[in-house]
Amino acid sequence: MNRISVVYATKTKHSKKLAEAIGKALNVTAVDVRTSTVPRAAELLFLVGGIYAGKSSPELMRYVEGLDVNQVKKVVLVTSSASTASRKQPEVYSLLTEKGVEVLEEISCPGSFLWLSFGHPNTVDLEEASARAKKIAAGL
Numbered sequence: 001m002n003r004i005s006v007v008y009a010t011k012t013k014h015s016k017k018l019a020e021a022i023g024k025a026l027n028v029t030a031v032d033v034r035t036s037t038v039p040r041a042a043e044l045l046f047l048v049g050g051i052y053a054g055k056s057s058p059e060l061m062r063y064v065e066g067l068d069v070n071q072v073k074k075v076v077l078v079t080s081s082a083s084t085a086s087r088k089q090p091e092v093y094s095l096l097t098e099k100g101v102e103v104l105e106e107i108s109c110p111g112s113f114l115w116l117s118f119g120h121p122n123t124v125d126l127e128e129a130s131a132r133a134k135k136i137a138a139g140l
Contacts, residue, residue, distance in 0.1 A: 004137055005040045006030040008048035009060035014080040014121055018109055018129055019048040022078065025130035026137055033063040041071040044104075044140055046133060048078040049089065056089045064092050069100040076136055077106040078129060080121060107132050 004026050008019035019030035030048070031040065045067075049060040075096055077089050089106070096103050109125045121129070 002042045005042035006046040009033045009057040021126040022133040045072045050080045
């Protein structure tokens with residue numbers, strides 16, 4: 001079992017940027033859930049995804065549906081969204097907790113869509129998310 005894994009689902013490449021920044025900070029390779037259909041076993045899993053029209057991506061939901069508490073003990077949700085009102089992933093959170101997987105924290109980051117929050121996630125956003133991820137991982 002890996003100590004730490006980072007996986008992401010993205011439509012706009014914002015989540016990919018976040019996942020790769022977090023992976024680099026933690027010295028692990030971020031993996032797209034579309035290329036890794038078998039959930040990765042890890043003590044701590046960073047799940048990175050965006051909110052699209054108020055919902056988590058279907059690819060991320062399918063990935064989470066395939067997880068179980070024997071594969072992953074703890075998860076950190078990392079969410080990117082242009083809307084300040086929906087930077088959480090309640091569907092993913094509920095599914096994980098139903099499975100008995102502990103959600104340690106949710107890191108939210110501005111994304112952009114058309115003119116909303118244009119230019120995000122930017123360098124500062126990526127650095128802040130990476131720093132929080134490092135702090136969480138250090139606490140294991």
